[in-house]
Amino acid sequence: MRLRRCAHLLFEPREALQFDLDSLAAGGDGLRTQLSLLALAPHRQQEIAVSPQDVAILAAVPCTAWSEFDALAAVYGAAPLQDLLARGLLIADDAASVDHLRDERLRAANWRTLSAAQHYLGRWDGVRSGDELQRAGYVTLGELIDKLGEPPPAAQTCAAEDARLPLPPPRRSAFDELLQRRATCRNFDTDAALAQDELATMLHRVFGAQGTLTLEGGGATTVLKRNSPSGGGLHPTGAYLIVQRVAGLAPGLYHYRPVEHVLEPIRALTADDASDLALRGVAAQAYFAAAPVLIALAVRFPRSFWKYRNHAKAYRVAALDVGHLSQTLYLAATDLGLGAFVTAAVNEVEIEQALGLDPLVEGVLAVCGFGPRAQRRAADEFDPNGRIWHEDGSRIDR
Ligand SMILES: Cc1cc2nc3c(=O)[nH]c(=O)nc-3n(C[C@H](O)[C@H](O)[C@H](O)COP(=O)(O)O)c2cc1C
Known part of the structure; x- marks a missing residue:
């Protein structure tokens, strides 16, 4: 059997803070830091936990040329190679395998690795977008400001006020x-x-x-x-x-x-x-x-x-x-x-x-x-100049 590394692969050392009762009881801050090392593999469309040894092997196996399994196994051992194959990070020279096909398809599309990782690891399945915000109590802009403070201003300031150059009024048309x-x-x-x-x-x-x-x-x-x-x-x-x-x-x-x-x-x-x-x-x-x-x-x-x-x-x-x-x-x-x-x-x-x-x-x-819009506004829309809705929530008909 011959092997190569998948074409697109990034590693991320991730740190997550978790609540820890023992730390709190011992007079600490109640937080535990969880460190993990993740492979971001776009063809698998998921993050995969890896070890520093896995990273060392993946860094040493070329992705553009095939290597003999036995030669690699003599250096790294067969078991870690089989493990990486099972997780789809090493690809076998087997045209029927799903990982081989996906890796080939991604190679053929000429993706940039960073972009492929961003795209394929940013896709959603079964997400309800409002739920997170609702849980955190961040639904309205007012609630966001209460929790997070003021956002950066609506526009940047690049010169003192007295240095600003007034412009003529804009033209108007239909x-x-x-x-x-x-x-x-x-x-x-x-x-x-x-x-x-x-x-x-x-x-x-x-x-x-x-x-x-x-x-x-x-x-x-x-x-x-x-x-x-x-x-x-x-x-x-x-x-x-x-x-x-x-x-x-x-x-x-x-x-x-x-x-x-x-x-x-x-x-x-x-x-x-x-x-x-x-x-x-x-x-x-x-x-x-x-x-x-x-x-x-x-x-x-x-x-x-x-x-x-x-x-x-x-x-x-x-x-x-x-x-x-x-x-x-x-x-x-x-x-x-x-x-x-x-x-x-x-x-x-x-x-x-x-x-x-x-x-x-x-x-x-x-x-x-x-x-077509409804006759009455039930959900919020951003219409500060009243172009679409009357103040009482009825629709302006034109
Ligand atoms: C790329 C993009 C993504 C958006 N996603 C959402 C969304 O998920 N939910 C939503 O209610 N509005 C969404 N909006 C609409 C914005 O909230 C809206 O454009 C903004 O509040 C300004 O209002 P206006 O479009 O009426 O001027 C999105 C707008 C853009 C451009």
């Missing part, structure tokens, strides 16, 4: 009206369905190809023009829909094709299953799950990293692309008189599984949604 009516919607009308042409308009404005360019190389490479910028012009972000209430469209999962402007059905769902997936997808944020359509924004990493190979900025570019798409989505929704949201507090593992996405190829970075 665009400002649109911008000012943009606010994160946490009050969707749970009875209203979206019209199909509203959905089509949203998809085309946000994700649709406004133009294409075909470059002839060995094959034919299509470059999309969208209404948002994209690093390298690659537009690696796809739109996967959880449809709950759209007139004439069965609840279920769909993928939008930006050039043909069509939906690809992935799987039909009952209304209850769609609602359950929506709620789990947005980590139990019920006010977002109530939107008639939610869209998982999934980045196809190999398309981006085809150009940005092992690149320090590539993952940042992917996240920025998703942010641009979400702002275009907010504005497109506002223009249609709809509410919209974006959240990164998502259980991407559950969404990817439901959609049948291979997370080593495509990863959900955020979820957006849109739909």
Whole structure:
């Protein structure tokens, strides 16, 4: 058998403080420090406890060339090598093994190791995003300030007040009206369905190809023009829909094709299953799950990293692309008189599984949604200038 180290691997010495009754009884501070050494292995999508000896072996086994097991065992012993193989940190030359396949897929995608660790160890499964804050008593901004003190100020100060240069008043146009009516919607009308042409308009404005360019190389490479910028012009972000209430469209999962402007059905769902997936997808944020359509924004990493190979900025570019798409989505929704949201507090593992996405190829970075607003505001929204809601909580109709 031959072995090599997995392609992407980081180690973290972690220190956790734990309550310790014995220390308190002995007159100490009641805290015990727990030290651990962790391997952060993106292809395993988990942290794995290791020993200093494991680290020494992993540091000595190449990841780009195969080594004979027997030769390594003569130096380190067979048992520690078998242990590392079982934990997937050493990879055997066995094309059928799951760790071998995952490691190969990650190598092929040209990830930067730091970014791969950040992405694959930051994915959520079964998280309810409000619970932690609720337990800690940090729900409102007021409670946060009570517990944590004031946050840093809203803007930086770079010069003395008397050195500031006044600017002329900004110009105003209909665009400002649109911008000012943009606010994160946490009050969707749970009875209203979206019209199909509203959905089509949203998809085309946000994700649709406004133009294409075909470059002839060995094959034919299509470059999309969208209404948002994209690093390298690659537009690696796809739109996967959880449809709950759209007139004439069965609840279920769909993928939008930006050039043909069509939906690809992935799987039909009952209304209850769609609602359950929506709620789990947005980590139990019920006010977002109530939107008639939610869209998982999934980045196809190999398309981006085809150009940005092992690149320090590539993952940042992917996240920025998703942010641009979400702002275009907010504005497109506002223009249609709809509410919209974006959240990164998502259980991407559950969404990817439901959609049948291979997370080593495509990863959900955020979820957006849109739909008609409710008549009355029940959950908080940030509308300090009263553009959306009257003071009594009723909706301003335009
Ligand atoms: C990347 C990103 C993630 C967000 N995640 C959440 C979220 O998980 N839950 C939520 O209620 N709002 C979320 N928001 C919305 C913000 O809370 C909101 O933008 C902010 O309060 C300002 O309000 P406005 O968008 O109405 O101007 C998110 C916004 C962004 C840009």
